[in-house]
Amino acid sequence: MHSWYDGSQCCRLVKEVCKRPAQKRMTSKLKKTTDLVKTEGVGVALRYITSYLGFKLLGTRLLSVEDICYQQWRSKNAFTAQELEAMRAEVTRFTYQPLISVVMPVFDVEPALLCSAVSSIEKQVYPNWEVCIADDCSTRADTKSKLERLASAAGRIKVRYLSRNAGIAGATNAAIELAEGEFIALLDHDDELSPDALFEVAKLLNAHPDTDMVYSDEDKLDERGRHVEAFLKPEWSPELLWSNMYTCHLGVYRKSIIDQIRGLRAGFDGAQDYDFVLRFTEHTGRIRHIPKILYHWRRATGSTSVVYGTSFGGKSAAEASMKALEDALKRREITGTVERGLFDGSFRVRPVLPADAFASVIIPTRDNVNHLRTCVESVRQKTSSRNYEIVIIDNQSVEEETKRYLGSLGGDSRIRIIQHDAEFNFSAMNNHAAQGARSNVLVFLNNDTEVIEPGWLEAMLELIQIPGVGVVGAKLLYPDDTIQHAGIVLWHCGTAGHLHSRLPRDEHGYFGMADSIRNCSAVTAACMMVRRDVFESLGGFDTSYRTSYQDVDLCLRAQEADWRVVFTPFALLYHHESVSTGRRTSEQEEQLFRKRWETKVPADRYYNPNFPPNRLDFRLKQ
Incomplete structure (x- = not known):
């Protein structure tokens, strides 16, 4: 997913402010600080000032107000040991405990990041999981060595070594072939799951066992390991999916449908997950959203979120996305075209109007x-x-x-x-x-x-x-x-x-x-x-x-x-x-x-329940 609201806007605003005369800059800063104190409180305002000074004096990443509010929200809502134990007790009462296969394609990842990814699975409250890894012919000896140690140390971790590089789609499919689970969860080799991720999925499946696809909210881990860019999503929105790959992470899919559509397709690098979800959702409408941040997508040089995420708006990824959408129109027998949207990473599907449109x-x-x-x-x-x-x-x-x-x-x-x-x-x-x-x-x-x-x-x-x-x-x-x-x-x-x-x-x-x-x-x-x-x-x-x-x-x-x-x-x-x-x-x-x-529709399914009822600016409940 892409950072369309994020610190890039904040950086542009700072640059614009810095171009102004000193007196106007000071007035602007004072007004912004005063506004922040009024709307978000003294704590958020002070953290923003600290981040701004670090950006100006040390060149560190400028945190947006949204990021600061999110980090404050995370600290107030962190799980206690008692809450995690209560989840484990609840699992024992689940009548349905499907095996969830966490699938991970690996290529030349930093061993420490790979360990963090696997460790986040091992820390899951829900116990019925397995890890299926396909190494896509890594060239780094330390990556291969770490994979060997992981496979030998834990019986629930399966590793397959490909003899030639198959790309992210091919490696993902190879890992899926190892899976025995009823459901497949996709995890990139440098990302992390929250400890309750699979618990929340299993809990939803107990309430709605017919569900074929589950997706959750997500955030990113920046270069310093800070949680930023929280994306709180709407419920299933088919037209939004035509605009961009909004479901993204965490995605959990029924394996029988994955087998039916033959997994991910080659030729869509940078948009292979988009093409996959477009095809998957043509076979089911039983799609549900968990309004909790269960996935942490790492933003670091060489990470999947940069290579396959931020570059999504670049030429090759955009073209792959448009091709995926064009193929979707053909499969659905809709005559139309696909164009770039109003911002990088977005698209516009345009069905052709009939001659008698009036x-x-x-x-x-x-x-x-x-x-x-x-x-x-x-x-x-x-x-x-x-x-x-x-x-x-x-x-x-x-x-x-x-x-x-x-x-x-x-x-x-x-x-x-x-x-x-x-x-x-x-x-x-x-x-x-x-x-x-x-x-x-x-x-x-x-x-x-x-x-x-x-x-x-x-x-x-x-x-x-x-x-x-x-x-x-x-x-x-x-x-x-x-x-x-x-x-x-x-x-x-x-x-x-x-x-x-x-x-x-x-x-x-x-x-x-x-x-x-x-x-x-x-x-x-x-x-x-x-x-x-x-x-x-x-x-x-x-x-x-x-x-x-x-x-x-x-x-x-x-x-x-x-x-x-x-x-x-x-x-x-x-x-x-x-x-x-x-x-x-x-x-x-x-x-x-x-x-x-009010009783029939107690909540708006297209506006995340983590947003407070007294605001319309997409800020989290504090």
């Missing part, structure tokens, strides 16, 4: 003609696709300028105006317009939005035709070019919060989430595309929600009916937010929403 863009309005005009004209002038109609649903506009503008649109055959002569009800208005729309794809667009990216409509249409996708949302910006909407998360900072709110437009967000096509619990109807058959089968927007929550409610009902909700950063618009009616939230509607959904 969308009905529904714009509800009441007066405020200046914003309506901006919205409509931006769609007409900036949308690269011409395969759309605009349906304006007018709710009792009274201003003469508004009436004149609506009248002037009569000459455009792609625009129709429908009157809604009833009390304001956002849900009812959109339902009324949807009934008269001509397309099998509906786009609900607020009248206070403005198109930025010409390909916004195609970007949404490409995703809505993917099997299983029922709703697609756009990336919306405030007029000051900060993010207003990049997906909605439930039960954080209230009932429904906007992730990455106020993040600058050119920043990618937490591990690239603001700039990745991904699954989420809900998207805003300020710009929402819905399959017509899905919309109608759900009965449209629930008119009990007159002003708010109807979009989130619709998304949750769609997921209840097994449709996926997807966010795309490639549909980019401005949102001036509720200009016609004023920004409204109804306490009564919020209570209705909570009554309906």
Whole structure:
């Protein structure tokens, strides 16, 4: 996995600050320190200052605020001896104790790092494991010597020596051939497992024995052995996997499916695990996530995380990833192309639109003609696709300028105006317009939005035709070019919060989430595309929600009916937010929403439970 939020951003900020005049630099530093004290406390602020001074004076690695918060969190949540003993006692009560084969390809690794990797397995709370190692024709005598000692010292460690170099995919397959376990856990030769890693996997398998794939959260070990770059992942997100190899470590897979797909494939160096998971997940949907950091990926010169991780955004690894995605499209019989994403290590899958692709863009309005005009004209002038109609649903506009503008649109055959002569009800208005729309794809667009990216409509249409996708949302910006909407998360900072709110437009967000096509619990109807058959089968927007929550409610009902909700950063618009009616939230509607959904959906599966409910900035619970 790649460090998209990490210290590289922090280093860029420091360099920018250092270019400023001394007085401005001091003001900036004081403000940042004050802000840190307010949001994270004195301890985090002092550690950041210490790290900054080390970076400036000694050239040491600059820790990001996220890393400092994570290290503080780790120290507060470290296992006690009593907790580990309680886990061992719990294992004895497991009715299902599958053998887990930890597979490790080895090539010229530093012996001390190899020992650390194997030692992390030997320290596992869960006892039913074996280690299967394939040495990929190492040239280092000390590596081979260490492997021989490991194999002779422990009966549960199997070592196979290849006669010629087979590459990481071939060596992994050779190690898998040694495995007798029902499940395979992949471990790189210089990485480490947390002591509870296999315990947590076995615990999940006892609760859900039909599971075929398990993945966990992860962090990295820097050059000094410090835990950094904690990646807290969402639940299974098939569209996010098309954007990048997010599941990564720890990955545990049912061996019978590995045998069925014939393991890893050669020819995908730098992306062999990505290709493997893409193929594996085509054979099962029984995929579960453990929201705990069970894997520590080493960041050191020559380590796997550098060779196969950081270089993932480099030319050869990126090309291998794109080839893996192109092959996945062919296997799934989807005609499309694959492009680089918005940041290194990310990708964009673009299904080809059918010739008859067409969308009905529904714009509800009441007066405020200046914003309506901006919205409509931006769609007409900036949308690269011409395969759309605009349906304006007018709710009792009274201003003469508004009436004149609506009248002037009569000459455009792609625009129709429908009157809604009833009390304001956002849900009812959109339902009324949807009934008269001509397309099998509906786009609900607020009248206070403005198109930025010409390909916004195609970007949404490409995703809505993917099997299983029922709703697609756009990336919306405030007029000051900060993010207003990049997906909605439930039960954080209230009932429904906007992730990455106020993040600058050119920043990618937490591990690239603001700039990745991904699954989420809900998207805003300020710009929402819905399959017509899905919309109608759900009965449209629930008119009990007159002003708010109807979009989130619709998304949750769609997921209840097994449709996926997807966010795309490639549909980019401005949102001036509720200009016609004023920004409204109804306490009564919020209570209705909570009554309906709080028990059914107690947590947001696409926002890691380790993030606190009172924040939306991807900082850990302290």
